[in-house]
Amino acid sequence: MTTPRSLPPALRRVLPWLLAWWGVQAAVAVTGRLVARRKDEGDETTAGIRRVVAVGGVRLRPANPELTRVRLDLVMGGGELDLTGLDRVPGGIDLTVRAFMGGLGVRVPAGWRVWWAFRGAGGIGLGRGAGVERTDDERGADLRIHADVLFGGIGVEGPERS
Numbered sequence: 430m431t432t433p434r435s436l437p438p439a440l441r442r443v444l445p446w447l448l449a450w451w452g453v454q455a456a457v458a459v460t461g462r463l464v465a466r467r468k469d470e471g472d473e474t475t476a477g478i479r480r481v482v483a484v485g486g487v488r489l490r491p492a493n494p495e496l497t498r499v500r501l502d503l504v505m506g507g508g509e510l511d512l513t514g515l516d517r518v519p520g521g522i523d524l525t526v527r528a529f530m531g532g533l534g535v536r537v538p539a540g541w542r543v544w545w546a547f548r549g550a551g552g553i554g555l556g557r558g559a560g561v562e563r564t565d566d567e568r569g570a571d572l573r574i575h576a577d578v579l580f581g582g583i584g585v586e587g588p589e590r591s
Contacts, residue, residue: 454505458484461504468502482506482531490514498523503531503581511536513588517571524574528581535585537561537572543585544570549578556586 436444461483470479476495480487483504490511491499496518501508503526512522513536526533528551537543539560544567547553553576555563564570576583 454484457505461485461506480508482508494518496522498525500525501527501533503528503533505530507531508533509536510534512541512572513538517541521568521570522572524572526574526576526578526583528576528578528583530579531581533581533583535572535574535583536588537585539587541571542566542569543572543574545574545576545583545585547574547576547578547583549576550580551578551582553578553583554585556584561585561587 461481464483465481468479468481471477473489473491474493476493477498478489478491478496479500480489481502483506485506487501487506487508488511489499489509492514494515496515497520499510499522501510501524508531510524510533515538524535541561542564543555543561544564545553553574555561567573572585574583574585
């Protein structure tokens with residue numbers, strides 16, 4: 430049987446920190462699940478979707494041709510939003526992202542115009558050569574991204590090439 434005194438000194442010093450970190454992650458995950466039960470709205474067939482994700486991931490592929498808004502709150506988690514199954518939506522789609530130590534990948538159909546407003550420490554990027562362009566015209570954009578990000582990022586790219 431191993432007793433605490435028989436553990437190497439380096440492991441004895443690190444073990445409390447590891448246990449504390451795992452405890453924090455477990456607490457964030459449980460809290461995230463409880464908040465998600467109250468805040469999540471809609472599914473892939475509705476015109477509005479909201480997801481809260483903590484210590485995990487989410488993958489959405491909306492199918493409603495009248496989709497108007499998507500909101501994602503990510504805490505130490507990530508997500509994928511695939512809009513390639515949609516045609517242009519009259520008036521565009523509003524995507525609101527709040528991410529803390531998380532990231533989101535957004536895939537849009539070729540030819541879409543994307544506008545974004547970004548605040549925080551992290552970044553947002555547009556994939557090259559995919560037929561997707563950034564626009565300064567918020568009202569004329571097919572996808573409008575409103576992002577508040579701390580230690581994370583958002584990537585926007587076109588459809589996969591076969």
